[in-house]
Amino acid sequence: AQTVTQSQPEMSVQEAETVTLSCTYDTSESDYYLFWYKQPPSRQMILVIRQEAYKQQNATENRFSVNFQKAAKSFSLKISDSQLGDAAMYFCAYRSATGAGGGADGLTFGKGTHLIIQP
Amino acid sequence: SQTIHQWPATLVQPVGSPLSLECTVEGTSNPNLYWYRQAAGRGLQLLFYSVGIGQISSEVPQNLSASRPQDRQFILSSKKLLLSDSGFYLCAWRRRSPHEAFFGQGTRLTVV
Numbered sequence: 001a002q003t004v005t006q007s008q009p010e011m012s013v014q015e016a017e018t019v020t021l022s023c024t025y026d027t028s029e030s031d032y033y034l035f036w037y038k039q040p041p042s043r044q045m046i047l048v049i050r051q052e053a054y055k056q057q058n059a060t061e062n063r064f065s066v067n068f069q070k071a072a073k074s075f076s077l078k079i080s081d082s083q084l085g086d087a088a089m090y091f092c093a094y095r096s097a098t099g100a101g102g103g104a105d106g107l108t109f110g111k112g113t114h115l116i117i118q119p
Numbered sequence: 120s121q122t123i124h125q126w127p128a129t130l131v132q133p134v135g136s137p138l139s140l141e142c143t144v145e146g147t148s149n150p151n152l153y154w155y156r157q158a159a160g161r162g163l164q165l166l167f168y169s170v171g172i173g174q175i176s177s178e179v180p181q182n183l184s185a186s187r188p189q190d191r192q193f194i195l196s197s198k199k200l201l202l203s204d205s206g207f208y209l210c211a212w213r214r215r216s217p218h219e220a221f222f223g224q225g226t227r228l229t230v231v
Contacts, residue, residue: 033218043207045222091162095218106153106178107220109162
């Protein structure tokens with residue numbers, strides 16, 4: 001079974017600065033998808049960014065970018081020019097691309113990192 | 120565009136009472152549907168998923184069940200709630216490609 005580990009329960013950053021959230025995962029598969037979701041106080045889960053494992057190029061969405069290291073099974077999220085609205089829980093998630101095996105069709109989540117933005 | 124509706128937003132139920140949470144998706148057909156639970160201070164745990172009407176897969180043994188009576192309707196049920204069923208429940212749908220999931224607003228369930 002796949003596991004996702006977020007080793008930072010909480011991170012704090014000054015507004016306008018850059019912060020990196022860490023995520024590692026364990027899998028024996030070669031084809032999969034990785035995601036970062038944001039959960040603000042409203043608790044709505046919002047997709048931040050997606051990475052396909054077969055793509056070597058790191059995904060970027062405006063101020064959000066990832067550092068995907070497939071061999072190291074690492075998938076970190078970098079937030080540039082942090083804004084107050086970025087304050088939230090951030091979850092790293094994994095999904096198998098093959099859909100093989102029980103539960104492989106859904107997302108496996110890490111326990112989350114609480115991001116605090118200091119004004 | 121696609122939207123997902125989940126209700127109720129908040130629910131307080133006594134131990135032993137039944138449960139029915141409903142989720143519907145608009146603007147797409149034959150989506151994969153999911154129920155997740157989020158315990159306090161933890162990530163999301165997949166409870167059930169469905170790839171079609173009447174097709175339900177359960178990920179963890181528990182006091183809950185799911186049903187999909189229509190293509191875009193997914194229901195989470197229990198006959199008798201336990202205190203341990205308290206949590207935040209999220210419904211999600213996923214289109215075939217690209218592969219990200221989209222979540223409903225969630226239901227905060229408190230069993231007292």
